[in-house]
Amino acid sequence: MDIQDIIRKACNGLKPYVAGKSIEEIKREYNLKEVIKLASNENSLGASKKALKALKNNFDKVFFYPDSNSFNLKKYLSKRYRVSPENIFTAAGGDEIIELIAKLFFNSEDEIVISKYSFIRYSMAVQLMGSKAVVVPMDGKFRYDLQALAKACNRNTKAVFITNPNNPTGTYNTKKEFSQFLKDLPLNRFGVKPIVILDEAYFEYGSIEKDYPDGTNYLKDNLTLIVFRTFSKIYGLAGLRVAYGFANQKIVEYIERTRPPFNVNLLAQAAACAAITDKAQVIRSQKLIVKEKKYLYKEFKKIGVEYIKSAANFILFKTFPIFGKDMFIELLKEGVIVRAMDEYDLPDWIRVTIGLHKENKLFIAKLKKVLKS
Numbered sequence: 001m002d003i004q005d006i007i008r009k010a011c012n013g014l015k016p017y018v019a020g021k022s023i024e025e026i027k028r029e030y031n032l033k034e035v036i037k038l039a040s041n042e043n044s045l046g047a048s049k050k051a052l053k054a055l056k057n058n059f060d061k062v063f064f065y066p067d068s069n070s071f072n073l074k075k076y077l078s079k080r081y082r083v084s085p086e087n088i089f090t091a092a093g094g095d096e097i098i099e100l101i102a103k104l105f106f107n108s109e110d111e112i113v114i115s116k117y118s119f120i121r122y123s124m125a126v127q128l129m130g131s132k133a134v135v136v137p138m139d140g141k142f143r144y145d146l147q148a149l150a151k152a153c154n155r156n157t158k159a160v161f162i163t164n165p166n167n168p169t170g171t172y173n174t175k176k177e178f179s180q181f182l183k184d185l186p187l188n189r190f191g192v193k194p195i196v197i198l199d200e201a202y203f204e205y206g207s208i209e210k211d212y213p214d215g216t217n218y219l220k221d222n223l224t225l226i227v228f229r230t231f232s233k234i235y236g237l238a239g240l241r242v243a244y245g246f247a248n249q250k251i252v253e254y255i256e257r258t259r260p261p262f263n264v265n266l267l268a269q270a271a272a273c274a275a276i277t278d279k280a281q282v283i284r285s286q287k288l289i290v291k292e293k294k295y296l297y298k299e300f301k302k303i304g305v306e307y308i309k310s311a312a313n314f315i316l317f318k319t320f321p322i323f324g325k326d327m328f329i330e331l332l333k334e335g336v337i338v339r340a341m342d343e344y345d346l347p348d349w350i351r352v353t354i355g356l357h358k359e360n361k362l363f364i365a366k367l368k369k370v371l372k373s
Ligand SMILES: Cc1ncc(COP(=O)(O)O)c(C=O)c1O
Pocket: 040, 041, 092, 093, 094, 095, 096, 119, 163, 166, 167, 199, 201, 229, 230, 231, 232, 238, 242, 243
């Protein structure tokens, strides 16, 4: 007997997710003292002081199970975003949200529409459920082609994944485009529009752009819209695993039935409640990204590196004629962790997270060195 014979057929072809390398790992591997990580779109400013204080105040409570319903966190989110708590759900990261939605809705006969060059966890979730992924090309500027996505929907389409701004391209779609897309979606065999899973992991960065749509504004008129965001990015709590979503009350009720009972841990809930009130931290982080993005664009131009303008806290740049994977290794040897893009089918591109000025400066210096060698 082979274990492969007894696992679910859908799980047979699954490949492990390739996570960004950790600083400790690279220090060990390359015998380096100083390493910076610009690989996973975390916030280099760190977590908010308020969140850190909340963590300290809750350490001694960890022998209790967490609140299964994240009551306080939903209350804070409700106040912050003016959405009723019945329309809010929480989970252990956006990754868990993607999987919960897949488990709840995706059957093997369903088609799920995904854009090319979008977050890899969507196709992994589709595969997990044994559904069919329909992959739609982007437009010529590495942006979601929302018209083409709507056209790809048919009777069998159960859901469409949209990321705004998108990871890894950093591009975004405007209010006008998104409203039109929602209108264009055809009804499926259930007589409803497909579920639109709007991933706003980089919402706080995207909202710097004037014509960026806030997904929560479309919930009232779109029964099958699910919007989700995370505390992993601008809020600097990636290590705690906490995210939240907004949807129709009925959908939320079903998500509540699907999720593990204590999915958001006690410390994560406490820190997230504090972080959401820390508007100053968000503004500080947005300002850093606006300033440092300009710096990086200027440096890329000076050294003749092609890049895609980003509405998030990372930039995708072209490594051609060098393979992204090779440049990634060369940068690792120099103590800079970035992200090669092979699993996104972008073998001559690299994604770099925008860090503190000193980190960005070091990254540029090392990039120049690698390009010269
Ligand atoms: C577009 C997008 N969605 C979701 C996630 C998942 O984030 P988390 O599980 O840390 O909340 C990420 C993380 O990189 C992302 O880039």
